[in-house]
Amino acid sequence: MKVVLFCMNPYSFGILEPIMKVLKQRNYQYVWFVREEVIQKFPFKNEYITSNIKEVVDFKSDALFVPGNEVPHFLRGVKVQVFHGFAGEKKGHFRIRKYFDLYLTQGPYFTRKFLQLKSKYKDFEVIETGWPKLDVYGQTLHKFDTDKKDLLNKFNVEKIILFAPTFSPSLTCAPFLEKEIEHLAIHKNYLIIIKFHDLMSSEFIKKYKDIADKTSNILYVDERNIIKYLLISDLMISDTSSVVYEFLLLNKPVITFKTHSKVFKWDNSLTYEKLTEKVKINLEQDPYKKERKEIFNEYHPYSDGKSAERMVDATEDYIKKHGVPESRELPWLRRYKMNKMFGKQ
Template identity: 55%
Template sequence: MKVVLFCKKPYSFGILRPLQMEAEQAGDEVIWYIDSDITSIFPYKADSTITSSIQAIVDFKADAIFAPGNNVPHFLRGVKVQVFHGLAGGEKGLFKKRKKGHFRIRNYYDLYLTSGAFFTKRFNQLAKKHGDFEVIETGWCKLDALFIQKNDFKEEKQALLEKHQAQKILLFAPTFSPSLTSAEAIFNEIITLSKNPNHLVLIKFHDKMNKEVKAKYKQAAQTLKNLVIVDDPNIIKYLIISDLMISDTSSVVYEFLLLDKPVVTFKTSSGNIKWTNVDKPELLISSVESVLKSDINQKNRQWIIDNYHPLSDGKSAKRMIEAVKNWLKNNTVPEKRKLSILRRWEMSKKYGKIKK
């Protein structure tokens, strides 16, 4: 099978990497399409074939194109496979305020690979309505490392705690959306938490976080030894080593919950809150301290695990590759998609003229 990994954002590196490893292990030919503005930070150049030329992808004539984004060029050959960039959806029951995400069908994809029953059920409903894509539950490839490596960083965590003379690691991972982010609203509280010698506060910003907000935190970190900004685009290790997460309406909340660890959010828009949420900044610190002392939400988290991603064997990428191969055995590679004139024009404008 000839595989394209379609990557437009740095957060997609860690999502698509397990698919590369699994496909190559199975003898498949793999090429990454990476937007030219992020190729310089691509971490897997040593053992990957990459290109920023859409014409090269056209000439490659793929059998399958895996993409975590909202769209993929309709004119490329290959079954278009949606693998998602998070576990958060965008409708009542998951998020009250809509985020552009999971359940919006844009007509670019032939196959949706879902992580758990909550998503599979909804996409099957949408598949019946639209009639031009199929759904297979496989688990999410990005989380393979989360489950495989969950016991790998014990020594590194201990060394980090000793270096900062702290007892617990708190991970602050806010979303970037101006209407949903907590980054500015709880700035003072995050700073106060980092001044507690018992806490090491790690901050992992979304790639799209406001630059002025990031600069504000970076300036503070220069004088606070227990406030550390994480620049690594792959958040997996920091999910594993942290004891508690502070966030808002970010899909990474669900990834952390799958490790069966506590979360405190500020003004989350989730419709299924299985953790501690506060709506006033002044309540954050006491809530964090309380949850660290007594993990009262442990039983509630099981619902998230059971419904969002029950498969914890670290083999989701393998299932995804096999699912696509099985799909191709029963279907021909789609030659075109039914898209509106506007969306076709948008794709042509973005990627330019190509020769088939």
């Protein structure tokens, strides 16, 4: 099987890495397509990458794994949606854009909704596999324990708090929590790690970097992959970011501000106030511990570290049943959009 790992944004690298490892184990041929604007952020040495869509056309792939919303219809191969997160409440998460042959869902909540959509559109398959980015939870859950111990000792703190808001202007809490974060940092038994999305506004990046520079127990990090910080942190502060669900699946408390989630199983505030008080309550009392179990069961009930394997298996099975499509039929407007983005082939 010949495979394209299709990346339009840097967040895709960490999602597709476990799939790449499975492809290596099975001796499959693969290439990374990375959009030219983000290719300098590609983290894997000795991997073949290209931003030339003509090269991908000539590769004649059998399958394309895509964490984003779009993929050129004219590329050969099964177009597989692997998703870029868990925030089903975000606009467009369940929108059918007609690009994909196969949707590989994270858990029952998503599977039910896409099966309903399948019955309506009748031109794609849906299989529940789990999400590859979280395979690390089943494989190396304690990989960064030493890093955590070193940080606790270095900063002489007891707990690590992760501030990881989304970048979306209409959803992010970043503009409203500067003073609250500074006030929280008065408590020197906390280390506050700030980890922003790759697409966060440069204005807020600068503001929070300035705060970190002048505050001894605030650490701003630029690393692409957030997994390390999810694993070492004791509590997360966020909003409507999909990493909320990734953190909850580690069975640790979350505080959000004005989340758009319709059903939340954590501490959500409708005002940008009392952050310090909420942190203390959630660390000491953990009042939403029972509710987090429901998130695990519905969103990602897999802890075996084999979601990437299931994704590759599901794609192999699809090809056995349906063959390899030479292209994907799209409405005219969608075709026009892809031709404009990548050039008409």
